[in-house]
Structure formats: C-alpha cells, structure tokens
Amino acid sequence: MSDAVAKKPVDKNGASGLINSVAIGALLIVVAVMANYLAFRNYARWDWTASGVFTLSSRSNEVLRRLSQNVDVYLLLPRNDSNFQEIKDLFDRYRAKSSHISLHPVDPQRQQAQYIALARRFEIAETELPSVVAIVVAGERHWNINAEDMLTLDAESLDRDDQNFTAQVKSEEALTGAILQVTSGRATKVCATRGHGEWSLDGDAERSLHELSDRLERANVQVTEIATLGLTTIPADCDSVFIVGPDHAFSEAEANVLLAFVRRAGNLFAALEPNLSHDRVEPTGLEHLASELGLDIDANVIMETDRQFMLTEGQPVAFYVADYGEHTTTNVLRRAQSPSAIILSRSIRKHGDSRAVELMRSSPGSYGETSTLELSGDVPPVRNGDDLAGPLSLAVAVDLTDAAHPNQPHGKAIFVGSTQWLRGQFMNEPQLANTDLASAWTGWLTQRPALIAIAPRRVHVRAVMMTPEDLDGLLFRVLVLMPAAALLLGFAVYWSRRS
Amino acid sequence: MKTVLAIAKREILSFFVSPIAYVVLTAWLLWSGISFYALAQFYASNPSHGSTDTPISIFFGGTTLFFIPLLFFVPALTMRLIAEEKRSGTIEPLMTAPVTEVAVVFGKYLASLVFWIALWFPTLMYVWLTSRYGSVDMGAVAASYVGIFGIGIYYMAIGVLMSAVAKNQIVAAMLTFMMLGLLFVFGIFSQIMVDSDYEELFTYMSVWGHMATFSRGVIDTRPIIFDVSIAAIALFFAVRVMSQRNKGAA
Known part of the structure; x- marks a missing residue:
C-alpha cells in the first residue's frame, strides 16, 4: 500500500x-x-564558382530589378532531358532575384494533356512544338524559347588543346530576352543603312551584321535595312540609324539627312573603318556631319607598336584595347579592365571644346599612320610626318542634350573608327568585351538601359584530360594506396594499444 | 559547454582507438575510390560530356554512388553512440555524473560530426588528383564540402536520435538506415512526381536536390535551413528520450 x-x-x-x-x-x-x-x-544563393558560372549577368539583374509585372515561364522539357537540371537551375536564379517570376515545368511525355493545351493556348503549330522548350508569358503577351537557345558547346573550342571548352550560356540570354520581349512595349527599331557597301544583315555574307542583329533581337530590338540614297528624311519609326562599315562615301545630301535626324533627337551609330586606296584613306562622306557634332574622323590607320597589346605578333593593325573613357556605356568595362579586340581602325577625335566623350583609346605606344604607301610597302611602317601620336581615341559619344531643357528628347551619336570588332569571332569570345560594347552602345542610343549592363557571357567548362597511363596511376592511388593507408593506420593504433 | 566538449573528446578518443573506425574508413575509401575512379574514367573518355560538370562535381552527389553508401556508413558511425552505453550499462554512471541529458546528447553529436568530417577529409586527395589532370574549380569544391557538412548535420542528428531510442546498436543502425532510406526515397519521388508542387516539395526534402546545388558551386539557404531544422528536431527528441528514460529509471 x-x-x-x-x-x-x-x-x-x-x-x-x-x-x-x-x-x-x-x-x-x-x-x-x-x-x-x-x-x-x-531564399538567397551565392555562387562560389571561380568564373561565376551561376551568377546572373548584370543585364539580367537589371531586367529583373525593373520587373514590375508577373511573368510565368512554362518549361516544356522532359525531366530526363540532359539539360533539364541546368535550365531549372537557371530559373531558380531568376526566382531568387525576383518574386515576379513563376516557373511551371510541364513534362511533354508525362503531362501530355497539359502540354497540348499549352500549345493550343499559345497557338504553337504542331510542327514547331517539339523545338519549343519554354514559353514566357506576361499578361497577354508570350514569347517562345527554342531548343537552340539553350546551352551549347562551342565546337571550335573542342579543337583547342588548352583543356578548356567553351559553353555558351545562351539560355540566360534567351530568357532575359524573352522577359524583355513580353514586358517591354513595342520593339525598338534599328535601321541599318545600305547602298554604300555596308555590312549586311545576311548571315551568309562575308561582312555580316547577323551576329549583332541576332543578339539585339533577343532583347526586343528589331534591326532592318534602309537605303538612305534619295531619302529626304529618316523614317519616323527608326529609333536609331546604324552605319556599319561603308566602303563608298555618303553623298552630301545623305549626310545632311542624317545630321538633321540627329538634331531632331535621332540616334546615330557609325562604325567607320578606314578604306584604303593606293595613296590615301578614302573619305567617308560623313566628315562634315561629324564636325558639326564636334568630332574629327581622321584619315589614318592606327598602328600598335606595343607587343603586349597586339592580337598577333607582327600585326600592328590588330590589337587589344583596355583603356575606356568615363561614360555610362564603358564604366563597367573600365572597372573590370575587360579588353576589346580591334582590327583596322582609324582614330575618331573630339574637338577641343566639344561635349563629346572619348569611349576608348589605343595604347600610348600606338600611332595613327597617314601614309597608305607605307602600309602597303615591304618595309614596316614607322611614325613620321603627319602621323598622330598615341594614345588615340577610337570611339566617341556625343549627347546633344540641351542644358536648359535636359528632359526634352535629344539626339545622340556614337562614332567608332573600326568595324571588324563586330565580327562573330570577337563577339562570341568570352574573354573580350566586344559584345558588351556593341550591346551597351545600342542600349545607350535606344534608351534601353538594360542593354547597357554586361550581357550574359560564355563560360569555360573545365575539362579533365587523362591518358590511360594517368588512369592507371589514379586507380593505384585511390583504390590501393589510400585504403591501405587507412588500414595501416588502424593496424598501428591496434598495435600500440596492444603493446 | 565544458561537459559537452569532455563527452565529445571521450567519444572521439574511444572511437579512434577502436578498430571499427579504421574498418569503416577503409571500407569508405574503397567505395569512394571505386566511385571516383569510375567517374574519372568516364570523363577521361568523354571530355566534353555535360556542360559544367567534372568528375569532382559529379562525385559529390551527382550519382547514387554518393548517396547509397551513406545509408550504411552513417548508421555504422552513430549506432554505438548512446545504444552501446545502454547495452553495456555505462549509461547509468554517465547519467549519475553531474552532466545533463543535453550535454550527453550534444557531446555525442559533436563527436559524430567529427567522425563525419574524418570520413570526408581523405576525399580532398581526389580534388588534388583531379587538379593534376585538369583545372578544378576550388569554389565549387568548397561549396560541395559545405553541402556535405550540411548533410552530416542532419544525418548524424538522426543517427544520434535513433541511437538514443534503440536498446542496442543493431536496432539503432536499422532505425537509422530506415530513416535515411526514407529521406533518400524522397529524391526518387522528386524524379517521378508529375505535379510540379509535389515535385518541388520532394526535391526540397531530398539530399539529391541539396547536393545538386552545392556540387555545382552554389550555396543555397534552403537546404541549409532544412538541414539545421531537421537536426534541431532530432536532437530535441534525443534529449527528451534520454530525459524520459532517466525519469523511468528513477
């Protein structure tokens, strides 16, 4: 009890x-x-990879920062697709930056009814459907991302023996572009001049603007061609006029039309590489226009004498530039010291009292060769006579803002002394800033701030190369040496305790 | 805190002077070696395979070769922590000493984390070996180890809980295996779920999803919060189990 x-x-x-x-x-x-x-x-994410592989580009961040409406992304990929995880991870990065982004994965194999319903809703033809991997939707607008926009390996880089292959993160570019497409208003229109031997939009042409136009179209910038000969005014729907690599001079009348366009708050981009005849650098016909804007288009060819800036030894006309001016479009590159590759350039200088801003300069060891006879001769050209001493301005930006009325529309112009830097081989090279320059200048001229930020870049895939002998060595180390060492250590501990 | 460290030190010493530590370590290195060598061989013959993957990034959670052995090695490391004390009767003098249940549980848990680190420490050799044949992204490697430590935080906590619940080592090992197996199965569910909400839920809870992020070099707060919260729950219940047991004994 x-x-x-x-x-x-x-x-x-x-x-x-x-x-x-x-x-x-x-x-x-x-x-x-x-x-x-x-x-x-x-949630938050931090990318610890050496090259920032999983960090969104400044441009994507800028787009997401400005995003004010909800964007739904339908990912139409089977779960077992080799790219699924990569693409889903990319969307995770977007969602980490903006709560306006929603992802809806739809497996075409396992969710067929939903897949077909989406195709009907967004009017995607049956033949096109397999190539569409994502549909980006904002309100009533939608944009399809195709399979070729996803991450791909650069076949050219596979031939190199530096053990680094290049993978193009096109998916980020495509997704950011798609978000811009569905959230921004009408497409910005860039009118590229033709009729003077300019670079064409034809992707198969030797001098092609296709690489640039393709990138711009992803960012909702539409590039079309216009013939300026006989025009009395630039079409009103042209937000910007691009003159890229003419090899014949513009007429005075055309130049006047272009000048009037800029003065009426138009935007002009001119990439004017020197055209060499047997005894001189041919005029572009735009010298007077440039002068009116406070610039000089020099009749010379910039020669780089400093070996460390040369693209290829013994080729003084091809060189790197890493000296950028203080301008919205080049500030990031200046801080990052990202080099651009330039081939065959003239100098474009601003007048002493001009409000123009130098965008990039050649090295102090360069000079402007004015004699084409020296360039074509057997003896390497040297600086003499009227040749300009470096560093020389290669590109200049002019902003015609009226100080009294800063909010009124105003013209802008960028003149660059070279055209070859727009070639695909340079635009696609991840180490070079060429694509960033092209994008930033277009963005500045078309009032598209998101384009001024650094574009999604390509990253280096780090490959491991092993010969059969290396593998044998590895096998011995990881399957014999290391376990044996652990066993031996255990035996040593056992023995010491026993004794 | 002193008692926690004292218990942890005692546990670590007794583990590393016992042959079982080296048997486990040798078996682990054999398994890891096979898995790493298989991946190295694959990547050596397919240098362009994948986009940003390397043998090291795949080794850390890219295949089931990473997760399946953990189902066996974690119980082997944690089964004896508390269950063995109960079986051998040493738990009674331990609990009558001036230490709390919290100190015992946390001391044992701290020791188990040291075992976990000891298990993974030799794999740094794989990183060094890989760097001899190609470039290794050290940031991604560091993130992988953060992810592995995160998994260890909650796997070991579950092991400690099961060791506290079970009466002997074998039962503790089986319970731990079952719990970790369940978490492993979440990874399979995340692969087969059609509904995206459920798929996200299971991905969130699965170690597969966790390591997929970390092994690429990305530190994500979601798995860290998950790991810490599971560990906190497991350790809380381990303390309560010990406490109830002591009250029962009293």
Missing part, C-alpha cells in the same frame, strides 16, 4: 513530462515547418 502511494506522484510527473515533451516537440516541428516554408519562398 505504501509503495503504491509513493509511486503515484512519480507516474504523474512522468505523464506530465511526456505531455510536455510532446507539446514542445510539436511546437518545434511547427516552427521548423514555418521556417522551412519561409526559407523556401524567400
């Missing part, structure tokens, strides 16, 4: 302790579930 009486309070304590444990445990689980829910909805 006394035992029973003594035991009762212990049981009570045990029961209340158990209830307390269960209650606190349940509370802890509820707190953990809530913490996980919040963490799932609002």
Whole structure:
C-alpha cells in the first residue's frame, strides 16, 4: 500500500513530462515547418564558382530589378532531358532575384494533356512544338524559347588543346530576352543603312551584321535595312540609324539627312573603318556631319607598336584595347579592365571644346599612320610626318542634350573608327568585351538601359584530360594506396594499444 | 559547454582507438575510390560530356554512388553512440555524473560530426588528383564540402536520435538506415512526381536536390535551413528520450 502511494506522484510527473515533451516537440516541428516554408519562398544563393558560372549577368539583374509585372515561364522539357537540371537551375536564379517570376515545368511525355493545351493556348503549330522548350508569358503577351537557345558547346573550342571548352550560356540570354520581349512595349527599331557597301544583315555574307542583329533581337530590338540614297528624311519609326562599315562615301545630301535626324533627337551609330586606296584613306562622306557634332574622323590607320597589346605578333593593325573613357556605356568595362579586340581602325577625335566623350583609346605606344604607301610597302611602317601620336581615341559619344531643357528628347551619336570588332569571332569570345560594347552602345542610343549592363557571357567548362597511363596511376592511388593507408593506420593504433 | 566538449573528446578518443573506425574508413575509401575512379574514367573518355560538370562535381552527389553508401556508413558511425552505453550499462554512471541529458546528447553529436568530417577529409586527395589532370574549380569544391557538412548535420542528428531510442546498436543502425532510406526515397519521388508542387516539395526534402546545388558551386539557404531544422528536431527528441528514460529509471 505504501509503495503504491509513493509511486503515484512519480507516474504523474512522468505523464506530465511526456505531455510536455510532446507539446514542445510539436511546437518545434511547427516552427521548423514555418521556417522551412519561409526559407523556401524567400531564399538567397551565392555562387562560389571561380568564373561565376551561376551568377546572373548584370543585364539580367537589371531586367529583373525593373520587373514590375508577373511573368510565368512554362518549361516544356522532359525531366530526363540532359539539360533539364541546368535550365531549372537557371530559373531558380531568376526566382531568387525576383518574386515576379513563376516557373511551371510541364513534362511533354508525362503531362501530355497539359502540354497540348499549352500549345493550343499559345497557338504553337504542331510542327514547331517539339523545338519549343519554354514559353514566357506576361499578361497577354508570350514569347517562345527554342531548343537552340539553350546551352551549347562551342565546337571550335573542342579543337583547342588548352583543356578548356567553351559553353555558351545562351539560355540566360534567351530568357532575359524573352522577359524583355513580353514586358517591354513595342520593339525598338534599328535601321541599318545600305547602298554604300555596308555590312549586311545576311548571315551568309562575308561582312555580316547577323551576329549583332541576332543578339539585339533577343532583347526586343528589331534591326532592318534602309537605303538612305534619295531619302529626304529618316523614317519616323527608326529609333536609331546604324552605319556599319561603308566602303563608298555618303553623298552630301545623305549626310545632311542624317545630321538633321540627329538634331531632331535621332540616334546615330557609325562604325567607320578606314578604306584604303593606293595613296590615301578614302573619305567617308560623313566628315562634315561629324564636325558639326564636334568630332574629327581622321584619315589614318592606327598602328600598335606595343607587343603586349597586339592580337598577333607582327600585326600592328590588330590589337587589344583596355583603356575606356568615363561614360555610362564603358564604366563597367573600365572597372573590370575587360579588353576589346580591334582590327583596322582609324582614330575618331573630339574637338577641343566639344561635349563629346572619348569611349576608348589605343595604347600610348600606338600611332595613327597617314601614309597608305607605307602600309602597303615591304618595309614596316614607322611614325613620321603627319602621323598622330598615341594614345588615340577610337570611339566617341556625343549627347546633344540641351542644358536648359535636359528632359526634352535629344539626339545622340556614337562614332567608332573600326568595324571588324563586330565580327562573330570577337563577339562570341568570352574573354573580350566586344559584345558588351556593341550591346551597351545600342542600349545607350535606344534608351534601353538594360542593354547597357554586361550581357550574359560564355563560360569555360573545365575539362579533365587523362591518358590511360594517368588512369592507371589514379586507380593505384585511390583504390590501393589510400585504403591501405587507412588500414595501416588502424593496424598501428591496434598495435600500440596492444603493446 | 565544458561537459559537452569532455563527452565529445571521450567519444572521439574511444572511437579512434577502436578498430571499427579504421574498418569503416577503409571500407569508405574503397567505395569512394571505386566511385571516383569510375567517374574519372568516364570523363577521361568523354571530355566534353555535360556542360559544367567534372568528375569532382559529379562525385559529390551527382550519382547514387554518393548517396547509397551513406545509408550504411552513417548508421555504422552513430549506432554505438548512446545504444552501446545502454547495452553495456555505462549509461547509468554517465547519467549519475553531474552532466545533463543535453550535454550527453550534444557531446555525442559533436563527436559524430567529427567522425563525419574524418570520413570526408581523405576525399580532398581526389580534388588534388583531379587538379593534376585538369583545372578544378576550388569554389565549387568548397561549396560541395559545405553541402556535405550540411548533410552530416542532419544525418548524424538522426543517427544520434535513433541511437538514443534503440536498446542496442543493431536496432539503432536499422532505425537509422530506415530513416535515411526514407529521406533518400524522397529524391526518387522528386524524379517521378508529375505535379510540379509535389515535385518541388520532394526535391526540397531530398539530399539529391541539396547536393545538386552545392556540387555545382552554389550555396543555397534552403537546404541549409532544412538541414539545421531537421537536426534541431532530432536532437530535441534525443534529449527528451534520454530525459524520459532517466525519469523511468528513477
């Protein structure tokens, strides 16, 4: 009896302790579930990779920062697709930056009804459907991303023996472009002049603007061609006029039309590489226009004498430029010291009292060769006579803002002394800033700030190269040496304890 | 805190002077070696395979070769922590000493984390070996180890809980295996789920999804929060189990 009486309070304590444990445990689980829910909805990610492979580009960040409407992305990829994880990871990065982005994966194999319903809703033809991997939707607008926009390996880089292959993160470019497409207003229109031997939009042409136009179209910039000969005014729907690599001079009338366009708040981009005849650098016909804007288009060819800036030894006309001016479009590149590759350039200088801004300069060791006879001769050209001493300005930006009325529309112009830097081989090279320059200048001229930021870049895939002998060595180390070392250590411990 | 460290130190010493530590380590290195060598061989014959993958990034969670052995090695490391004390009767003098259940559980848990680190420390050799044959992204490697440590935080906590619940080592090992197996299966669910919400939920809970992020070099707060919260729950219940057991014994 006394035992029973003594035991009762212990049981009570045990029961209340158990209830307390269960209650606190349940509370802890509820707190953990809530913490996980919040963490799932609002998360942060840090990219620790050496080359920032999983960091969104400045441009994508800028686009996401400005995003004010909801964007739904339907990912139409089978889960077992080799690119699924890569693409989904990319969307995760976008979602981490903006809560306006929602991802809806739809597996074409396992969710066929939903897949077909989406195709009908967005009027995608049955023949096109297999090539569409994502549909980006904002309100009533939608944009399809195709398979070729995804990450691809650069076949050219496979031939190199530097053990680094190049993978193009086109998916980010495509997704950011698609978001711009569905959230921005009408496409910005760039009119590229023709009729003077300019670079054409034809992708198969030797002098092709296709690489640039393709990139711009992803960012909702439409590039079309216009013939300026005979025009009295530039069409009103041209937000910007591009003159890229003419090899015949513009007429005075054309130049006047272009000047009037800029003065009427138009935007002009001119990439004017020197055209060499047997005894001189041919005029472009735009010298007067440039002069009116406070610039000089020099009749020379910039020669680089400093070997460390040459693209190829013994080729002074092909060189790197890493000296950028203080301008919205070049500030990031200046800080990053990203080099651009330039081939065959003239100098474009601003007048002393001009408000123009130099965008990039050649090295102090360069000079402007004015004698084409020297360039075509057997003897390497040297600086003499009227040749300009470096560093020389290669590109200049002019902003015609009226200081009294800064908010009124105003013209802008960028003149570059070279055209070859727009070639695909340079635009696609991840180490070079050529594509960033082209994009930033277009963005500045067309009032598209997102384009001024650094574009999605290509990254180097780090490959491992092993010969059969290396593999044999590896096999011995990881399957014999390392386990044997652990076993030996254990034996040593056992032996020391035994003795 | 001093008692936690003292218990952890005692546990670590007793583990590393016992042959089981070296048997586990040798078996682990054999398994890891096979897995790493198989991946190296694959990448040596397919240098352009994948986009940003290397043998090292795949080794850390890219295949089931990473997860399946953990189902066996984690129970092997944690099964004896508390269950063995109960079986051998040393738990009684330990609990009558001036230490709390919290100190015992956390001391054992800290020791188990040291075992976990000891298990992974030799794999740094794989990183060094890979760097001899190609470039290794050290940032991605560091992130992989952060992910592995995160997995260790909650796997070991589950092991400690099961060791506290079970009466002997074998039962503790089996319970740990079952719990980790369940978490492993979440990874399979995430692959087969058609509904994207469920798929996201299972991906969130699965170690597959966790390591897929970390092994690429990305530190994500989601798996870290998940790991810490599971570990907190497991350790809380381990303390309560010990506490209830002591009250029962009293």
